[in-house]
Amino acid sequence: MSNAHDQSSEPVAAATTRADPGRLLGLTVILVDETVTSGDLLDRTVAELERCECDLLATKELGPVEKRQIEEHIGRARGSASPLTPATLLVIQDLAVAELQGVSSGADSERQSSLQARIDHRLRQQLHQGRERSCVHISRNTQAAWQCVTSALAERAEDLLAEARRRATAYRSPFPVVRRLSPHVQRAKVELVDYQGRAAVLKTFRIGKERFLRREVLAHVELSRQIEGIPRALAHGENWILVPYIEDTLGSSFRQLRFLPLPYAKHLIRFLEALYEAGYAHMDFSLKNALFDRAGKLWVVDFEFLHRYERRPDSFEESYDVVGPPAHFAGDLPEATIVRTYDRRLRKNTGLSLESLRGDPEWKQHLKRSIYFGTATLPRRIWWHAYRSWQRFGVRTA
Known part of the structure; x- marks a missing residue:
């Protein structure tokens, strides 16, 4: 990008290069406001983009001249002053758009609007800003993004385009x-x-x-x-x-109440015990990862965080799926606001302590579950449904 400030020239005009994005969809440039580059907000933005099915390809901090040129370019495109002061440029491959190749000619632009709204909303929440200021500006389509890349990152443009194509190709499903x-x-x-x-x-x-x-x-x-x-x-x-594909036949009423029939609750624990005996922990086990087929057989899925013990805990009661991982655990863990322990993740589904579920006679288990359901599960679900009804009523009357 030239250091000379020429208001008549486009700051994102394409540099001379033999590469061309062609029919590639999803190549995107995101300009991030200077208020977002402080603290860990930029890292949070990248993490949010990852949750939105976007892969980060490159990051560049903008110099003073580049900032001024881009601000003016955005302002001219909008017909008003730029809604942000760009400080950082992110190049991403939007995999959600890349999958729409040949489906919608306006896929880039449609996705841009929804992505802009989501990222802006999350960042404003964290910055406690009103609606008048944008936190990011997203290129309207692949061609606009490519112009910006060839201008701001000319020496890396062809490599970035090749990487974008590689990721889009790898993400395509090999089956209908x-x-x-x-x-x-x-x-x-x-x-x-x-x-x-x-x-x-x-x-x-x-x-x-x-x-x-x-x-x-x-x-x-x-x-x-x-x-x-x-x-x-x-x-x-x-x-x-x-x-x-396993069709889950657990009734919707049980799913909504999140309270399992006693035989199913016992299946869950037997599975975790078997996994422990084999020297592993699931690390992300919950009712959402448990499927029950027509015969009532349990099938467990989602082993992305499966952990093999270097030294297996002395008892199942001390396993990571029961008490959670130790403080020094260095492996991958799912994002969660609570530690994944039996008491916090599964007891609400079984209605019993682990000790009771494994050792009490069945009549006693039924009695304890009835008490738990009446004093914990049912009031919690009644409160939840009342809250949701209030929300819907509020929306209708707003």
Whole structure:
């Protein structure tokens, strides 16, 4: 980018290069306001982008002349003063848009609007700002982003374009997709696919998340041979794994109450015990990872955080799935506001302490569960439904 300030020239005019994004979708440039670069807000922005299915390709701090030129360019494009003072430029590959290749000619622009709104909203919450100031400015489509990249990062432009294409290609599903199964895409996308005429679940991992795939392969290929309740992998590749689709038949009433029938609660604990005996901890176990088929058999999924003990705890009661990981634990852990222990994650589903679930006679377990349901589960769900009704009523009358 030239140091000469020429108001008649476009600050993001394309540099001379043989590379061209062609039909690639998803290449995006995000200009970040100077208020976001202090503290850890920029890191939080990148983390939020990752949750939005975006991979960071490059970061550049803008110099004074670049800041001024970009501000003026944004202002001219808007027909008013720039809504932000850009300090940092992020180049990302938006994988959600890349998947829409050939589906919608306006996919870039549509995604830009929703992404801008989400990132702005999150940052304003953290900065306690009103609505009048933008925290980020996002390129309107791939061509606009490419112009900015070839200007601000000319020496790296072709490499960045090649990397964007590599990530978009790797993220494509190798089987016909029926529908998405999960909105969570921070590490992988989960889809229902057609595999040789049968329904299957495909998990495709993003570049840089290969260690999570390795744990899934370990569980579904190796551990599934020795531990009952882990679906056997149908196939797996460089960045994906395919497992059978299991229709969860646990009634919606149980799911809503989050209170399991007693036999199902016992299945959960037996599975965690078997995993412990094999020398592993699930580390992310909850009711959302447990499926019950038509025969009432338990199937456990999502082994991205599977941990192999270097030294197995002396008892199951001391295992990481029961008491949580130790303070010095250095492995990967899922994002959570609470420590994943039995009491905090599963007791509300079983209605029993671990000791009672494993040792009490069945009549006593039923009695304790009835008391728990009446004094804890039911009041909590009544309060929750009342709160949701109040929210809906408030929206209707607002």
